[in-house]
Amino acid sequence: xxxxxxIILRAVVASALxxxxxxxxxxxxxxxxxxWRQTYDMIMVWVNFGILAFIIVKFGKAPLMDxxxxxxxxxxxxxxxxxxxxxxxxxxxxxxxRVLDQSDARFAELKKKIVQQGEKKKQEIxxxxxEQSRLILETAxxxxxxxxxxxxxxxxxxxxxxAAEKALERLPKEITEEDDRKLVEQYLAASxx
Numbered sequence: 001x002x003x004x005x006x007i008i009l010r011a012v013v014a015s016a017l018x019x020x021x022x023x024x025x026x027x028x029x030x031x032x033x034x035x036w037r038q039t040y041d042m043i044m045v046w047v048n049f050g051i052l053a054f055i056i057v058k059f060g061k062a063p064l065m066d067x068x069x070x071x072x073x074x075x076x077x078x079x080x081x082x083x084x085x086x087x088x089x090x091x092x093x094x095x096x097x098r099v100l101d102q103s104d105a106r107f108a109e110l111k112k113k114i115v116q117q118g119e120k121k122k123q124e125i126x127x128x129x130x131e132q133s134r135l136i137l138e139t140a141x142x143x144x145x146x147x148x149x150x151x152x153x154x155x156x157x158x159x160x161x162x163a164a165e166k167a168l169e170r171l172p173k174e175i176t177e178e179d180d181r182k183l184v185e186q187y188l189a190a191s192x193x
Contacts, residue, residue, distance in 0.1 A: 175183075
């Protein structure tokens with residue numbers, strides 16, 4: 001590194017001396033002007049440019065190239081990091097879309113299952129209500145039949161009682177003693193058989 005600084009320092013000193021000499025030549029040339037002056041100035045500009053280019057190429061090439069290569073490497077790393085982050089974000093977005101699609105599918109499936117369960121439950125409730133109404137109707141029919149049987153039985157009993165009362169009222173008037181004797185004989189004959 002120290003050797004490089006010495007070379008740069010020597011080049012700067014040489015350039016400064018060259019510029020000083022050129023300035024002195026300009027001063028001398030100003031005293032004796034001629035047509036060769038423009039040619040000389042043009043040559044000196046190109047010589048100065050060549051020296052400057054040589055110094056830049058010789059001493060600045062390596063640091064400039066190192067700087068550019070380092071900068072290129074840094075930019076490549078930054079671009080790589082950004083690409084990785086982009087890929088990670090893209091992957092997360094795709095995962096989110098996939099999860100959203102899956103949740104939509106699960107939601108549709110869940111909705112379908114709930115509707116099916118609702119229909120099944122509705123059918124069970126209808127069937128249960130029909131069974132209960134059938135049982136209620138059967139119970140009502142049995143109660144009605146039971147009441148009809150009781151009413152018939154009560155009606156018969158009342159009819160028999162009424163007929164017996166009527167018969168008791170009318171029979172003594174209508175049956176004679178001879179009819180009474182015949183009935184007793186018939187009853188006795190029937191009992192003996």
